[in-house]
Amino acid sequence: MKAYLDGRMIDADAAGVAVTDRGLTLGDGLYETIAVRSGAARRVDAHLARLRAGAEATGIPLGAADGDLVRAFADVITANGIDEGVLRLTLTRGPAPRGLRPPETVRPTLIVAGSAQALASGREARAVVALVTRRNDHSPLSRIKSTSALDNVLAAAEARERGADDAILLNTAGNLAEAASANLFLVIDGAVATPPVTEGALPGVMRADVIANIDVTERALSPAEIAQASEAFLTNSLGIRPLVEIDGVPVGGGRPGPVTQGLQAIA
Amino acid sequence: MKAYLDGRMIDADAAGVAVTDRGLTLGDGLYETIAVRSGAARRVDAHLARLRAGAEATGIPLGAADGDLVRAFADVITANGIDEGVLRLTLTRGPAPRGLRPPETVRPTLIVAGSAQALASGREARAVVALVTRRNDHSPLSRIKSTSALDNVLAAAEARERGADDAILLNTAGNLAEAASANLFLVIDGAVATPPVTEGALPGVMRADVIANIDVTERALSPAEIAQASEAFLTNSLGIRPLVEIDGVPVGGGRPGPVTQGLQAIA
Numbered sequence: 001m002k003a004y005l006d007g008r009m010i011d012a013d014a015a016g017v018a019v020t021d022r023g024l025t026l027g028d029g030l031y032e033t034i035a036v037r038s039g040a041a042r043r044v045d046a047h048l049a050r051l052r053a054g055a056e057a058t059g060i061p062l063g064a065a066d067g068d069l070v071r072a073f074a075d076v077i078t079a080n081g082i083d084e085g086v087l088r089l090t091l092t093r094g095p096a097p098r099g100l101r102p103p104e105t106v107r108p109t110l111i112v113a114g115s116a117q118a119l120a121s122g123r124e125a126r127a128v129v130a131l132v133t134r135r136n137d138h139s140p141l142s143r144i145k146s147t148s149a150l151d152n153v154l155a156a157a158e159a160r161e162r163g164a165d166d167a168i169l170l171n172t173a174g175n176l177a178e179a180a181s182a183n184l185f186l187v188i189d190g191a192v193a194t195p196p197v198t199e200g201a202l203p204g205v206m207r208a209d210v211i212a213n214i215d216v217t218e219r220a221l222s223p224a225e226i227a228q229a230s231e232a233f234l235t236n237s238l239g240i241r242p243l244v245e246i247d248g249v250p251v252g253g254g255r256p257g258p259v260t261q262g263l264q265a266i267a
Numbered sequence: 268m269k270a271y272l273d274g275r276m277i278d279a280d281a282a283g284v285a286v287t288d289r290g291l292t293l294g295d296g297l298y299e300t301i302a303v304r305s306g307a308a309r310r311v312d313a314h315l316a317r318l319r320a321g322a323e324a325t326g327i328p329l330g331a332a333d334g335d336l337v338r339a340f341a342d343v344i345t346a347n348g349i350d351e352g353v354l355r356l357t358l359t360r361g362p363a364p365r366g367l368r369p370p371e372t373v374r375p376t377l378i379v380a381g382s383a384q385a386l387a388s389g390r391e392a393r394a395v396v397a398l399v400t401r402r403n404d405h406s407p408l409s410r411i412k413s414t415s416a417l418d419n420v421l422a423a424a425e426a427r428e429r430g431a432d433d434a435i436l437l438n439t440a441g442n443l444a445e446a447a448s449a450n451l452f453l454v455i456d457g458a459v460a461t462p463p464v465t466e467g468a469l470p471g472v473m474r475a476d477v478i479a480n481i482d483v484t485e486r487a488l489s490p491a492e493i494a495q496a497s498e499a500f501l502t503n504s505l506g507i508r509p510l511v512e513i514d515g516v517p518v519g520g521g522r523p524g525p526v527t528q529g530l531q532a533i534a
Contacts (some may be wrong), residue, residue, distance in 0.1 A: 013362065014282075017291060019270050024414070026414060026420055099299070101426075102423075111291075133403075147294050153325075154269070154408075168442070
């Protein structure tokens with residue numbers, strides 16, 4: 001597998017990054033996961049806008065123009081022969097001496113990796129409500145796609161241990177926030193609802209597209225409302241998946257619902 | 268500067284780690300910051316015990332015996348000619364394909380870097396109460412020294428912007444948790460108090476030594492109690508520092524207090 005690193009293409013398995021990189025030592029970085037279909041990166045403008053918002057909020061300089069990034073995406077797609085698959089962009093604050101404080105002069109590290117894989121949009125998913133951790137809605141990082149993602153890793157590991165595809169994270173108030181790797185939508189009494197960003201939901205690129213395409217109410221959702229849902233689904237950049245079971249209990253009839261099926265046109 | 272990486276010594280500035288390392292992509296790692304005095308690593312047993320507890324909680328295999336780690340510490344101290352300074356151990360879940368889920372077979376990455384520096388124990392510190400973020404006491408990561416540390420980075424950056432040395436983080440209930448790079452102690456009515464781990468305080472190695480040496484009450488502390496403190500101090504592996512000012516207001520007389528001064532014997 002080939003990857004882009006700071007302007008050049010390298011072997012992704014080869015040593016590329018210094019052990020002093022703050023992305024490695026402090027999770028001091030941002031990332032984007034971008035779908036590739038028919039050999040082209042999807043929703044590039046939305047991903048780059050979110051990346052720039054995260055860079056602004058964290059003070060990590062991007063140091064690359066949009067055109068450079070678009071060319072890097074194309075180069076990684078070509079080098080790895082990707083027709084359908086995923087790009088992963090990682091931006092870190094780069095190498096620096098030890099310590100939490102960002103250095104005065106930042107030399108950011110920019111990585112784009114990519115691989116071919118079948119995208120799972122439309123495929124049924126089962127979830128559990130995570131017990132291991134909760135999402136910190138009091139942190140700006142709940143609204144930024146940062147590489148300090150170990151809470152999400154722990155939730156994903158819990159999902160696997162419990163035989164599920166993903167884990168729904170509660171926020172610190174005990175409301176539904178999102179899943180470890182996706183945003184969460186419920187259909188209750190015919191109305192589609194999703195937690196607002198202020199409740200700890202990441203401002204997902206596919207989430208925004210769903211909200212732009214159908215009527216969605218952004219509101220706080222309690223775990224008890226899961227039992228009232230006739231339908232549920234998960235969205236991320238890679239697709240929209242019907243959520244047919246939560247904590248072992250079927251959602252609605254335990255089958256993909258009409259809202260989720262209708263949305264496959266935009267996934 | 269030389270660093271230890273997976274059994275060999277390398278130039279710390281050279282490329283050493285793959286761009287697919289989960290430490291880099293997901294903050295999926297642990298770390299320890301260890302003081303060096305008179306050319307010897309300090310409190311090694313306590314650091315290794317905390318590292319192993321974090322490895323257990325996150326499922327990251329350490330893959331090295333204590334003796335290997337102790338030898339790596341000595342090699343890094345020697346290679347960098349450190350008399351007084353700091354070692355930084357970083358353990359990550361290693362390279363893996365994209366995605367939150369830990370791979371079935373983990374090849375962890377183990378790094379020990381080190382540098383000479385004067386340790387700051389005893390030197391006066393000024394702090395602010397962080398506005399940018401709060402510590403997630405609902406996450407097991409509040410009790411683990413993980414590399415998903417961007418909340419602490421943001422708080423440290425805020426401290427610098429506001430002219431302070433460190434930033435005190437509130438927990439999600441609004442109580443005092445700890446500082447970005449240290450544990451917090453207050454002396455109120457002659458009694459020493461510090462937030463318990465359940466309030467979001469990292470179980471600091473120096474914090475444990477302080478509790479073992481003097482009477483300390485572990486209890487929830489509200490920000491309002493700062494005004495009642497006759498003395499405050501910060502502890503981390505690198506020392507014990509008098510906290511003489513918080514949010515621009517002097518603590519006690521704005522000078523190091525007797526408890527802090529007495530503790531320098533163990534720092």
